[in-house]
Amino acid sequence: MKDYSDIPGTYVFDGEHSRKGYRLNMFCMSLNEEANRELFIQDESAYLDGRGLTPAQKRAVLDRDYLELLKLGGNIYYTFKIAMLDRKSMQYVGGQMSGMTEEAFKEMMANGGRAIEGNRRVGES
Amino acid sequence: MKDYSDIPGTYVFDGEHSRKGYRLNMFCMSLNEEANRELFIQDESAYLDGRGLTPAQKRAVLDRDYLELLKLGGNIYYTFKIAMLDRKSMQYVGGQMSGMTEEAFKEMMANGGRAIEGNRRVGES
Amino acid sequence: MARIVAGIGTSHVPAIGAAMDNGLTDSDYWAPLFKGYGPAREWMRKTQPDVAIIIYNDHASAFSLEFIPTFAIGVADTFQPADEGYGPRDVPVVVGHPALAWHLAENLILNEFDMTIVNNLAVDHGLTVPLSIMFDQPDVWPCRVIPVCVNVIQYPPPTGKRCYDLGRAIARIVASFDEDLTVVVFGTGGMSHQLQGERAGVINQPFDIDFLDRLVSDPIGLTERPHVDYIREAGSEGIELVMWLAMRGALGESVRQVYRHYHVPASNTAAGLTVLEPV
């Protein structure tokens, strides 16, 4: 039990999380290079093979399931590199992770963002 | 004037020294890779070109002038990689830098090393 | 003698840089934010510092999980804009100040800060967006830059107190540099935001305003805030604010707020800007 465990909808990227996601995040890191981005686009599945991802991690990459990627050890700064390739915005990804459309997410942000009230602790109302 | 400036025959690898020798030492670092070692052996001069060494640094590499390499910003852990390629020992290099044959250097070491007395400060007798 | 003449706290949201790079600053969405940057840019034009020490964090650009330095300092002659996944930003190359950077690196280490010294450092939006915010779009950046890169992505970042103490040490060491230079210190990142998870988009304006207030009046109090409070109150990425404490530490006991601007949203983030001068 960590002091941040009771914060809802938040995956703190600590050592435990980092160990779980190391291969996944290092795959994302490889997309910093243009040549790798092209290879990945050409054949995503082949590009992922041999990089040590678990089958679930590979599935989540192919599915662009950003919440699942977090749960499997991903860090948002790394996994967002996949979204960049797809020309998706951070609002799109934020919306997907929180079950909203990109438009709804943008509107929420324009109205001052997600309220902190009710979102500090699990079970808080 | 640094507090270690009065120590004789000693090139402290501080920031100033490191800036001067950056390219030289990074060339040496490249010799950690077998493929680079082979390329270097094939054509030393060509390998050195384009790596940003000064002409004097390049000359000192080709001449295996280990004292000059230090004076030009080299660090012994880096420059010794050149000696490794030549299958030269640290005693050989130590001897060359201090004007002794490898045999004489080895004998000095076997007899307890270079005396600290007389070698603490420049001008000390 | 070199001396620190001001501190700047600013968010470094990538979308702010992209808005400038793509000529969107007059759009309905961006105009209110950029309008607020005007006076700060004007102040900067008058201040004309020789060197900017920019406390920022890398976002999986120069550093990956292979290698995670808590505090890194760039001592190179130049720093290229990083390719973060969509090609490097089209901004000028960042020119370093190796002599002062090495002076800082050597003395920080001798003063028990366990710096990583970096000669090869591509700089990402964390560093270039604050430059864009303060200097707009010049052909060359008008001052030298010393990047000080803080890990805030791999938990745990250094504590707020450790960052504040780093800033204090930077101030002492800058003052011991034997060249007549004016230096500004940037603290970047924040303010409240969370990019990840079901709680993505969380913003806490009262927290941010309180932080901006206490940065002037009660920085020591702020240094006592534990990481969990940042994450809970300001979002998981709001923890970047510890870097503002390093800036504040470099300014000494009392400061005067020259300017402040605060706007929500910039992409998923609350954007803040504060300009402080030591008194």
Next chain:
Amino acid sequence: MARIVAGIGTSHVPAIGAAMDNGLTDSDYWAPLFKGYGPAREWMRKTQPDVAIIIYNDHASAFSLEFIPTFAIGVADTFQPADEGYGPRDVPVVVGHPALAWHLAENLILNEFDMTIVNNLAVDHGLTVPLSIMFDQPDVWPCRVIPVCVNVIQYPPPTGKRCYDLGRAIARIVASFDEDLTVVVFGTGGMSHQLQGERAGVINQPFDIDFLDRLVSDPIGLTERPHVDYIREAGSEGIELVMWLAMRGALGESVRQVYRHYHVPASNTAAGLTVLEPV
């Protein structure tokens, strides 16, 4: 609960590793050194630690001037022997202890040690030679290893006091790890030697003996020694001895010397070995 059961100080001269790798340990040159290692190896066989935390330095193997961490900690599952210029040593792969290593990394940072966390770390003679000295030539190393890599090549290294404090913090954090493990801490490098310049080959036996004595009786006094004294008295590479202070810091106030061995020369170096147990 994990606990530190012993500390080992030892030189890590590459030629010692090469003598073992090439079967030369019975030669006239090497026999006196290796004879002295016998009792330490015997002690190690009896001690059978679960984990060795090895404080060592990299010598332009894993790290270059591109990137110079003052304190780095290896959190990976395994660490491969490095190619230092003549191919990697033919020794077993080094197996890490990621859970304890992360526990150390996280808590060291929260305790104001500015660690660099490393997932990809080839280990050079600085780490593998001490393993060879203490464990001889097994097919697999008989314990897990956590590499703690200290910069001592780019001046300045961390101070002796900073290293000692690192060791103290390591001890506290190991004690808070919730698994029943016995841990030994290695401090490596030294003793007096200088590889470079016209003064190459300098050895200072009285300095070394005094250091070995005071490591037991007066470690705090040793932490006050400035870098210039190491360089002047023990040679430019003798400054590696600050790493022994990290080991000593991990053992608490009082220690018992279980064994000591000292021999000149090993290549260009005075080779020392000390085995200490906390009392």
